[in-house]
Amino acid sequence: MSLLELKSVTKVFGGVVAMDKLSFSVNEGDIYGIIGPNGAGKTTAFNCITGIYKPEEGEIIWKGENIAGMHPCDIAGKGIVRTFQNIRLFGKMSVAENIISGRHQKSKQTWFQGLFSTPFYKKDEKENWLKVKDIMKLMGLSEYATIPTQSLAYGIQRRVEIGRALATEPELLILDEPAAGLNEKETFELMELIKRIKDSGITVLLIEHDMDMVMQLVNKITVINFGKKISEGDPEYIQSDPVVIEAYLGSEDDEEEEN
Numbered sequence: 001m002s003l004l005e006l007k008s009v010t011k012v013f014g015g016v017v018a019m020d021k022l023s024f025s026v027n028e029g030d031i032y033g034i035i036g037p038n039g040a041g042k043t044t045a046f047n048c049i050t051g052i053y054k055p056e057e058g059e060i061i062w063k064g065e066n067i068a069g070m071h072p073c074d075i076a077g078k079g080i081v082r083t084f085q086n087i088r089l090f091g092k093m094s095v096a097e098n099i100i101s102g103r104h105q106k107s108k109q110t111w112f113q114g115l116f117s118t119p120f121y122k123k124d125e126k127e128n129w130l131k132v133k134d135i136m137k138l139m140g141l142s143e144y145a146t147i148p149t150q151s152l153a154y155g156i157q158r159r160v161e162i163g164r165a166l167a168t169e170p171e172l173l174i175l176d177e178p179a180a181g182l183n184e185k186e187t188f189e190l191m192e193l194i195k196r197i198k199d200s201g202i203t204v205l206l207i208e209h210d211m212d213m214v215m216q217l218v219n220k221i222t223v224i225n226f227g228k229k230i231s232e233g234d235p236e237y238i239q240s241d242p243v244v245i246e247a248y249l250g251s252e253d254d255e256e257e258e259n
């Protein structure tokens with residue numbers, strides 16, 4: 001059964017149709033890739049799914065419910081969480097503190113319980129830290145627990161960001177170009193971590209420009225260009241689809257002409 005289904009979703013900015021009747025469907029347990037040339041509409045699709053933008057047309061069905069146009073906090077509360085292209089951590093806070101900041105979105109404690117240190121608060125906060133410990137283990141971050149994130153390598157910061165997203169206990173983790181800015185070794189390590197996240201029962205949807213990574217990691221791909229779906233299938237099919245090859249070669253030619 002599909003977990004997330006976009007049905008003919010359209011998003012327009014002024015005269016630009018950033019998403020044009022886009023449909024695709026993500027099943028539970030997928031590592032699903034969205035690819036396409038620059039400006040194709042990939043990030044706009046993610047922004048519509050996570051409630052940052054309200055689409056003009058179409059439905060975004062999450063577990064049977066249309067969530068198009070809902071508030072981002074409500075969508076996050078339903079189990080859909082994302083990371084952004086640019087890392088957005090609290091630089092002076094430690095790895096563990098950054099991760100627990102994501103946990104507090106999930107936690108049910110109130111300021112009153114915190115102020116008076118009630119038994120519920122103590123129990124809840126202990127559970128939060130235990131969860132952070134598990135996430136740091138999963139993400140290979142335990143040795144950096146107390147270090148401020150701003151002093152860590154970019155590849156580790158990326159892992160912290162994903163760890164913070166995991167702290168909300170998502171069912172769907174959306175990653176916007178997770179390998180951007182990472183070197184080959186960091187990219188390989190990230191791929192292994194994404195596989196581990198999937199094995200822990202979380203469905204993953206990602207945008208990525210690193211084609212080697214996409215082709216090795218995902219089980220299904222939707223290719224978009226000028227906001228429209230131009231192809232869909234498994235990595236083997238996509239790599240040999242002439243329409244996809246043309247879209248990428250075409251965009252390279254355009255870039256060369258511009259330079």
Ligand SMILES: Nc1ncnc2c1ncn2[C@@H]1O[C@H](COP(=O)(O)OP(=O)(O)OP(=O)(O)O)[C@@H](O)[C@H]1O
Pocket residue numbers: 013016017018036037038039040041042043044045
């Ligand atoms: N907030 C916005 N206001 C106006 N136009 C926008 C906005 N966001 C995106 N667009 C336009 O929508 C189109 C799709 O942009 P989008 O960022 O979704 O593409 P993308 O596939 O994610 O590109 P990239 O790979 O370069 O990140 C582009 O023409 C872009 O200029």
